[in-house]
Amino acid sequence: MSLKDKLDLQRLPRHIAIIMDGNGRWAKERGQDRLYGHHEGVESVRNIVETCAELGIGYLTLYAFSTENWDRPVYEVNGIMELLVNTIRMEVNTLSKNNIRLSVIGDMDMLPPQAQREMEEAIALTSPNTGLNLIMALSYSARWEIVNAARKIALDAKNGALDPAAVTPEVWDKYLCTAGLPDPELMIRTSGECRISNFLLYQLAYAELYFTDTRWPDFRNEHLYQAILNYQTRERRFGKTSDQIQQNEEIIS
Ligand code: IPE
Ligand code: IPE
Ligand code: MG
Numbered sequence: 001m002s003l004k005d006k007l008d009l010q011r012l013p014r015h016i017a018i019i020m021d022g023n024g025r026w027a028k029e030r031g032q033d034r035l036y037g038h039h040e041g042v043e044s045v046r047n048i049v050e051t052c053a054e055l056g057i058g059y060l061t062l063y064a065f066s067t068e069n070w071d072r073p074v075y076e077v078n079g080i081m082e083l084l085v086n087t088i089r090m091e092v093n094t095l096s097k098n099n100i101r102l103s104v105i106g107d108m109d110m111l112p113p114q115a116q117r118e119m120e121e122a123i124a125l126t127s128p129n130t131g132l133n134l135i136m137a138l139s140y141s142a143r144w145e146i147v148n149a150a151r152k153i154a155l156d157a158k159n160g161a162l163d164p165a166a167v168t169p170e171v172w173d174k175y176l177c178t179a180g181l182p183d184p185e186l187m188i189r190t191s192g193e194c195r196i197s198n199f200l201l202y203q204l205a206y207a208e209l210y211f212t213d214t215r216w217p218d219f220r221n222e223h224l225y226q227a228i229l230n231y232q233t234r235e236r237r238f239g240k241t242s243d244q245i246q247q248n249e250e251i252i253s
Contacts, residue, residue, distance in 0.1 A: 003225035013185035022191025022215030067141035099131030105177035106140030142201035149175035
C-alpha cells in the first residue's frame, strides 16, 4: 500500500502552511552556492502545489521570504527576487490551467517594482480560479502583520468606525493579511529547525506542527503524504479532554 493510499481523504487538513527551509544548507552540502539551493527549491514548490491541488486541499500557504530575510547579503536577496520574478512568469499559465488561485501575504511595498508587477498580474489572472488557493508569504512576518492590524484597528476606533468594545476574535481576523482564510490545521517546517521564525503567529494557535529533517529542495509528494499521515494520528483537543473529543466523534458517526 502506497503512502497516498493510506491517507484518510475525509480527514485531510483544509489548510496546510509550510516553512520552506534548508535551501542554503542543501546547496552548501553539495559544494554549491546558496542560490543553487533556492533554484532547486522551485521544483519542490511545483511538486507540492501540484500534489495539494490533486488531493483537493483548499489552501496552501508557503513561506517564501521573511521580513528578516531582507537582511541577508545583497547578492542572495537579489538572486531570490530574480528567481521569484522568473518563476511567477513561467508558472502563471500552469497555475491557471490547474485552476489554482494565487494570492500574497506580506509587505508587497518592499518588493522590487518588477516583482510587484509580476505578482499583481499573476494574482489578477488567476483570481477567477476556484481550485487550490495558493498563498505566498513574501516579505512577510507575523509581528509586522500583527502590529499593522493593531494600527488599523486603532485608526478605525479613532475615526469612530469601530467601537473598541466590539473587537472580537472575528473582527480581529478581518484586520490580518489572512482575512477570509481558515487557520492552518497543519504547519510543516523542513530542514530540521524546530521554530516558527515569525510565521503566522496568531493563525497557528491550534495548528498541528510537523518538523522534518528533509531539506526543502528534497521535499516531494511522498514527504507531504508522510506529514499528513502523521497529522491524521493526532487528537486535536482544543483545550477539551480526550473523553469529550471521543464522545463528540461517537455522536457525529
Ligand atoms: C529557505 O532556505 C529559503 C529562504 C529563507 C529564502 P534558507 O535560505 O533559509 O536555507 P538555510 O536555512 O540557510 O539552509
Ligand atoms: C524562515 O526561514 C523563512 C523562510 C523559510 C522563508 P529562515 O531560514 O529565515 O529562519 P531562521 O533564520 O532559521 O529562523
Ligand atoms: Mg533557513
